[in-house]
Amino acid sequence: MxxxxxxxxxxxxxxxxxxxxxxxxxxxxxxxxxxxxxxxxxxxxxxxxxxxxxxxxxxxxxxKFTAQRKTTLKWNADGELSQIDMARILDRLANPQLTSCDLACGLKD
CATH class of the missing domain: 3.30.720 (Signal recognition particle alu RNA binding heterodimer, srp9/1)
Structure with a gap:
C-alpha cells in the first residue's frame, strides 16, 4: 500500500x-x-x-426537493392579517381557476 x-x-x-x-x-x-x-x-x-x-x-x-409551502398566515399585533398574506389571498381569489370547479360526475340537466 x-x-x-x-x-x-x-x-x-x-x-x-x-x-x-x-x-x-x-x-x-x-x-x-x-x-x-x-x-x-x-x-x-x-x-x-x-x-x-x-x-x-x-x-x-x-x-432536489421543492421548497416547503408556507401554510401559516401571519397576523399583525392589532389582529389584522399581514399585508403580504392579504395580497396573496386576494390574488388567488381573483384567479377563476382557483375559485370555480367543474363537477365531472356525468349528471345531466
Missing part, C-alpha cells in the same frame, strides 16, 4: 488511497474536488459514497 496510487477507484471516478501514519493507516476518500480522511477502510468507503453524491451530505449541494 503505497501512499500515491489509489487502491480503489469507483465507477464514478472517486478513489480511496491508503497512507501510513504515525499511529497507523489513514485512508483518503476523494471525489470531484473534495477529500475526506478516515481511520478505517469501512468509513473510507462510506465517505466515498457520500462524496460521490449517493447521500448528498458533504458536498454542500442543495436538495
Amino acid at each position: 503505497n501512499g500515491q496510487t489509489p487502491f480503489f477507484i469507483s465507477s464514478k471516478g472517486g478513489s480511496i488511497t491508503c497512507f501510513r501514519g504515525d499511529t497507523g493507516r489513514v485512508f483518503r476518500s476523494c471525489s470531484r474536488t473534495s477529500c475526506v480522511y478516515s481511520s478505517d477502510l469501512h468509513a473510507a468507503k462510506a465517505y466515498l459514497d457520500i462524496l460521490e453524491g449517493k447521500k448528498n451530505l458533504l458536498l454542500g449541494e442543495k436538495n
Whole structure:
C-alpha cells in the first residue's frame, strides 16, 4: 500500500488511497474536488459514497426537493392579517381557476 496510487477507484471516478501514519493507516476518500480522511477502510468507503453524491451530505449541494409551502398566515399585533398574506389571498381569489370547479360526475340537466 503505497501512499500515491489509489487502491480503489469507483465507477464514478472517486478513489480511496491508503497512507501510513504515525499511529497507523489513514485512508483518503476523494471525489470531484473534495477529500475526506478516515481511520478505517469501512468509513473510507462510506465517505466515498457520500462524496460521490449517493447521500448528498458533504458536498454542500442543495436538495432536489421543492421548497416547503408556507401554510401559516401571519397576523399583525392589532389582529389584522399581514399585508403580504392579504395580497396573496386576494390574488388567488381573483384567479377563476382557483375559485370555480367543474363537477365531472356525468349528471345531466
